[in-house]
Amino acid sequence: MVDADQTFVIVGGGLAGAKAAETLRTEGFTGRVILICDERDHPYERPPLSKGYLLGKEERDSVFVHEPAWYARHDIELHLGQTVVAVDRAAKTVHYGDDGTRARYDKLLLATGAEPRRLDVPGTDLAGVHHLRRLAHAERLKGVLASLGRDNGHLVIAGAGWIGLEVAAAAREYGAEVTVVEQGPTPLHGVLGPELGAVFAELHEAHGVRFRFGVTLTEIVGQDGMVLAARTDDGEEHPAHDVLAAIGAAPRTALAQAAGLEIADRAHGGGIVVDANLRTSDPDIHAAGDVASFHHALFDTRLRVEHWANALNGGPAAARAMLGRELVHDRVPYFFTDQYDLGMEYSGWAPAGSYDQVVIRGDAAKREFIAFWVKDGRVLAGMNVNVWDVTEPIQQLIRSKAQVDTEALANPHVSLESLVP
Template sequence: MEPIVLVGGGLASARAAETLRAEGYDGDVVVVTAEAHHPYERPPLSKDFLRAESDRDVVFPLADDWYDNHGVEVRAATLAVGLDAADHVLTFADGRTLRYSQCLLATGSSPRPLNVPGTDLSGVHYLRTLDDADRLSRVILDCSLEGAGRVAVVGDGWIGLEVAASARTLGLDVTVLGRNSAPLAPVLGAEMAQLFADVHAEHGTRLVRDTSVARLVGSESRVVGVELDDETEVDADIVVIGIGATPNVGLAEVAGLDLRPGTQGGGIAVDGTLRTSHQDVFAAGDVASVPSPHFGRPLRVEHWAAANDGGVHAARAMLGADAPYDKLPFFFSDQYDLGMEYTGWVDADRGYAVVVAGSVRKRELVAFWVRDDRVVAGMAVNVWDQVDRIKDLIVGGHDVPRGELEDFVGS
């Protein structure tokens, strides 16, 4: 029998391989990854790993010897460029091919490029891969040891803010350049976005809002600043670009698999088992657009839990399970002394109200996003072990009185 092939070097592939063996599958399993590493997870790359507060092992969900001990072949530094779903064949960049019985596409996403002059200068970084994190960590640690260094972060989303917090924690001068009225405003709304803005400002990060970048300024092939659309210039020895990501759907596209339109978040269309439009090809993680029974539409989520849970679910489906994927979106972030956990999903175009339990001033709270008296998302900030309770409110689908939400913390 041909092997099950897992394409991708992230957490979804690791969890799929682990689950296949845990569920008793004893056939051949091959992991194919374009990177030169075993599959790894990305959250530490902008946090403790970037600050050199943890060793390299923190990014690997499975030990290096797990793959050999469980008979899983890892083909690292191997780029898949073609997928013939009808004939069950993968083609690699060097011309080799590999036949499979079933295939999981866990190809993740790629950083959205900043299309302005100067991005090819030395000192300009994206942060997506382990190699990216290695390079950026060396640079900011060197600057920290020298007691000087100016970092400009282009983008005020999660990655941008986590990098900013890490760099500022190491003593660097940090400026965040955002297109929004406050960091994370499109995701969290004005009130909760301001909470994050205040945290960064209090730690000495400069926030430039409602701006866009015209070009990166260089001297002798090295970046020295960022010119904004109003022609002001921000001095910078290091520029980190974090303006979003796009799903890696290339293999699915050449195979003729169904894709979601951009209006629905893009990605590879799958059903509740994470099966694509071809019965023997599945997708999980950042790249998969999954029907949500809770929100009545497909969702593509670029966060740790989607890869962690999706890899497990896809592996079980490959072995015959037919239960629909019903996990709520979940993610977390740590910035300075603020830790948060968020679950649910908000369609900002449909409007919502935010109800807060606890204290914004003390930054110990649970915020709820509510539409028509029903909770659609919740975020716990420095208040722990609340996620399951928040999930129960979302999944319950019933009206929740405002007073009940306001009393949530401590109840």
């Protein structure tokens, strides 16, 4: 039972936290809502940071979840630039800010997100070494890419995941020279496998990106505090004026761990363990977004999903659970990317070793196709590339767990809807 005297505290000012606050109000909660953010910017969405905003195609204000005045209008107590340093579960309080301000909670949501993994090599303290996670990072990197483009400068990117590739595409559009260092055999190897990883390699190579596969960055060489080159474990030295570390993100679990909450093992992505209602091992504390590790009934495994859609939907789901609503958080994982003239949407979950074939519908050479990752005739995941309005039937195929005729699946003249039982 929720009443007007209750206080709900949300830690984390990303999309999940902001949408949770919004949902509490739209669902009729009239108690106190306290939203604590460790950044000084109002809550914002992260995809534009490596896409439209980084390219200068979207204005800065477009990234914010709500206009600044929205929070006061909806009686959301917003604390910007304040870090929560401790959760006292016994006293049901959070401690935040330099002065250790305390806020008591009836329900607490941890939406602390993730942080970039750091390169553990000499030279990372040089001025030209970058990460991309926050708006301030994107603002800085935007200026760097423009400068590199004007001066024919070189950017070395460590990691060929989504962030690495999106920044590579942006850098090339600015006119910078780009080298991507990746220890795997293809870009996105762990997510897409070799079959589709090759598509992204060819896309970027066609736009002038140089890849170095099967190698690891071992040192960033500099002079007078500035980057000069990046060395790899094959003995090569790559010219560089700037280096981007894009080797993944780690869930920000330190606060939860210090509070004694259960944390998932690394094999399941780490993160704060939650149940189907996004409750942690403490029933009065929930977690959502990048930091939450939940058992996904559809795939019968524990997942930690870092993508935009998980924050967009997970924050509201956690808010409803905090209000006492029963739910099952089992949406099909979804993400998207835009690189050069390629737009893509991916639904599902099909890590390396989980599928036995990839079925292609359409023309991969022209980059207009749908790829399906299939196991025993059942669709685990689907990726549509420059083919639109097919996400719903793809997700229906995944949810159905039905065996499909792979020849029909590959045939663009057979509607996807007809394959859904």
